[in-house]
Amino acid sequence: MELAYLRHLSHESVPLFALVRTTLGCVLLGPDGVAEIAARIDGRLPWGRADLLSRLTRRDGAVRRAESDLRRFALARCRPKRLAAMLARHLPEGFAYLNVGHSNLTALTLRAVRQGGAGRIAVLIHDAIPLEFPQYQRPGVAEEFAGRLQRVRAHADLVIYNSADTRARVEAQMQAWGLLPPALVAHLGVEPAVPGALPTGIDAERPYFVVLGTIEPRKGHDLLLDLWEEMGPQAPGLIICGARGWNNAAVFARLDALPADGPVREMAGLDDAQIAALLQRSCGLLFPSRAEGYGLPPMEAAALGVPVVSSDLPAIREVLGNIPVYLKESDRYQWLSAIESLKTGHKTQQLTVSGADFIPPTWEDHFNLVLRLT
Incomplete structure (x- = not known):
């Protein structure tokens, strides 16, 4: 982004x-x-x-x-x-300051940007997850994030949100601290990569599913590992794509113990073309996340015409509508049933046709909204 x-x-x-x-x-x-x-x-x-x-x-x-x-x-x-002095010396008076990465949102920086001549400060907020789900964070992250939001509320002339759901959740937190700054919802652009060659060692003839995202507690990798253990040796393949995150020692230990010839494989460090190739040839993307501010992997998969099975999250519904199969993250029977149906092709055609109707948000649309107000 x-x-x-x-x-x-x-x-x-x-x-x-x-x-x-x-x-x-x-x-x-x-x-x-x-x-x-x-x-x-x-x-x-x-x-x-x-x-x-x-x-x-x-x-x-x-x-x-x-x-x-x-x-x-x-x-x-x-x-x-x-x-502040450096900015005033080198930037034109009334410049616009855009912060889109949740970084450098310190009181010192925001005050210096204003004192240095900024005419407008706009900040993009991705989610309220650290405050809503502190159990998934490193110690101190929730408190640090609350401080960032407090400073954004106090200093920003415009807050950009990636979804209406993110806006509602963040403003529910902010309103306890005072008046809310003006806001704009602008969906992020979805640009699926052009599929390349499959990573080495992938058997395209064997049915497999993909889970994509950082391996952290809220992403639900523990649920998928449980399901694959329950399915046993006849389970389809499960390709886990993404870097290892934090607070997830039990899942990391299970990944380290995976047999080399088993159905579950962890594949970190793949490039976009390899991931697109994996998705395109898969039975579907599995997305058992417990919380999202936007959720790019299901949108990227749907843009490629790949079936999506996702936790029932407002941010996913906001952009994808009824294209995915939505399940309760805690209902193992539903997940097993959906996986079996997609593996055997019972639902694949229906979901792929629905996915073909998906017109993903574009960056052009995003910037037309954002730059008009900044």
Whole structure:
């Protein structure tokens, strides 16, 4: 999503600047610097060598090189307390500040942006999950997230929400702190990748399902592992795509104990084309998530014409309507029945036809809404 914003705003008629927090302070990129960094993020140019400052302060080699290039192409740099002065010196008066990543929403940054000459501050909020489901978070995350929302309420001229459901849930939290800022709902664009080659070792002739997303407690991987254990040796394949997250030691231990020749496989680090190929040839996407602010995987699967079985979540219904099969996350019988039906093809044709009618939201529509008000 942040990359979509970078690509789109780079082609607008107004100049684009970027504010980046690094280990050693704040970096401001001008339009030329933004273009250089964007080319490296896209892979069109390689990242440069780590400079001395990065070698002294960072252990991660990739971050060393990225922060070094940020300094090389910087229009200006400063310590956080000098941010307002730096922005006032280098940016046009009345600039618009867009924050779309839940990061840098500190009181210091937001005040400095305003004092530095911002005419308008817009923030995109993805969900209220840390406050509604603190049991799925690392210690302290819920409190930290509440602070972010409080600062957004106090400083933002516009809050952008990815779904009406997210807006309702976040504003239910915000209203306890005072007046609500103006808001806009703009669905995120869905751009399914062009399918490439299947990952090595996948037998396309054997029925299999895909689950896609970070392996964290709210995503429901534990339910799927239980179902596959219950189905036993005759179970179809289950391909688990996504990086390992947090607070999920029991699931990680079960994944580590999977037999190499079993039906369940964990495949991290796949590129978009490989994931699209896996989805396109699968019996369907399984999405037993317990909470979502938007839910891109079901939308990407539906855009490819792939059957979707999902927990019954308002954000998914908001965009996909009646295309998926919706199930209670806790009803194992329903999940087993849906998996069996799709494996044997009883529901595949009906769901695929429904999916063919899905017109996914576009980034063009998203930006037409957002930029009109920012």
